Amino acid sequence: MTTATPLTTKSLELEITGKCQLACAHCYADSGRSGGHGTMTAGDWRSVLRQAAGMGVPHVQFIGGEPTLHPDFPELLDHALAQGLRVEVFSNLVAVRQSLWERLRHPAVSLATSYYSDAADQHAWVTGRRASHRRIRDNIRRAVRLGIPLRVGIIDTFDGQRVEQARGELEALGVQRIHTDRQRGIGRAAATTAPAVGELCGKCGIGRAAIGPHGDVWPCVLSRFLPPAGNVRATPLGTILGSADMADLVARIPKCRTATGCNPNSDGSDCSPAETPACDPAYE
Numbered sequence: 001m002t003t004a005t006p007l008t009t010k011s012l013e014l015e016i017t018g019k020c021q022l023a024c025a026h027c028y029a030d031s032g033r034s035g036g037h038g039t040m041t042a043g044d045w046r047s048v049l050r051q052a053a054g055m056g057v058p059h060v061q062f063i064g065g066e067p068t069l070h071p072d073f074p075e076l077l078d079h080a081l082a083q084g085l086r087v088e089v090f091s092n093l094v095a096v097r098q099s100l101w102e103r104l105r106h107p108a109v110s111l112a113t114s115y116y117s118d119a120a121d122q123h124a125w126v127t128g129r130r131a132s133h134r135r136i137r138d139n140i141r142r143a144v145r146l147g148i149p150l151r152v153g154i155i156d157t158f159d160g161q162r163v164e165q166a167r168g169e170l171e172a173l174g175v176q177r178i179h180t181d182r183q184r185g186i187g188r189a190a191a192t193t194a195p196a197v198g199e200l201c202g203k204c205g206i207g208r209a210a211i212g213p214h215g216d217v218w219p220c221v222l223s224r225f226l227p228p229a230g231n232v233r234a235t236p237l238g239t240i241l242g243s244a245d246m247a248d249l250v251a252r253i254p255k256c257r258t259a260t261g262c263n264p265n266s267d268g269s270d271c272s273p274a275e276t277p278a279c280d281p282a283y284e
Helices: 042-054 073-082 098-104 120-127 132-146 163-173 237-241 244-252
Strands: 011-015 059-063 086-090 109-115 150-156 177-182 208-211 216-218
Touching: 011 042, 042 073, 042 237, 059 073, 073 086, 073 098, 098 109, 098 132, 109 132, 120 132, 132 150, 132 163, 150 163, 163 177, 216 237, 237 244
Parallel strands: 011 059, 011 208, 059 086, 086 109, 109 150, 150 177
Antiparallel strands: 208 216
């Protein structure tokens, strides 16, 4: 059985907040304007970053919610870089402060975002905010112009969504890393059915792990409906990652076996938040 251990963890997803300007219909974390930052303090997150670097984890992803809304985000980003970590910021790109753009141009930082359609009305239907299409598109254009590495995930959420047209628009903007994924039945998208492990990409916990805003640790951010393997406020990160509880969680998640069911190493069928370097073929 393959397990996630401190020696093999290559990326950590750090969900530092549940607060977000948008209210996306498919949001796995059920984030929104009323979301909070959880019980993890800035000191707790700094400790996680130091522990990760000390274990040789090379990469972290700040995610939410919208991670840039966390009041300590700039400090946490700087602290991660000071530990020698490579950082991806998974932002909705609705609003990026001028002061943050300079930090995002650091050579060890990359950006990721989600996109839905080239049609503003379809985009707004998904995000719940009318101006989201224009604002996100403008900030994608700015990131490309500034030379910030960027990947974009297109989430197919409803029949008739202009997914291919969205890809064409992104390519025209200069985006080179574009991935498409189906909506997964987790969070708001679970509707009336309980989330199931079959909704996961098939590589959760293998090469990566996630930490939620209250310190709970899961194989990935989408597996939050499972019991946590532990909590970093009570137990060292390395102990949790190498624990039997984490191994048991990983074992419960079906591994990918079909090209249509999940395929974390190629475009077309992976959950965008989970497309960390741990899913990159170069890390196999």
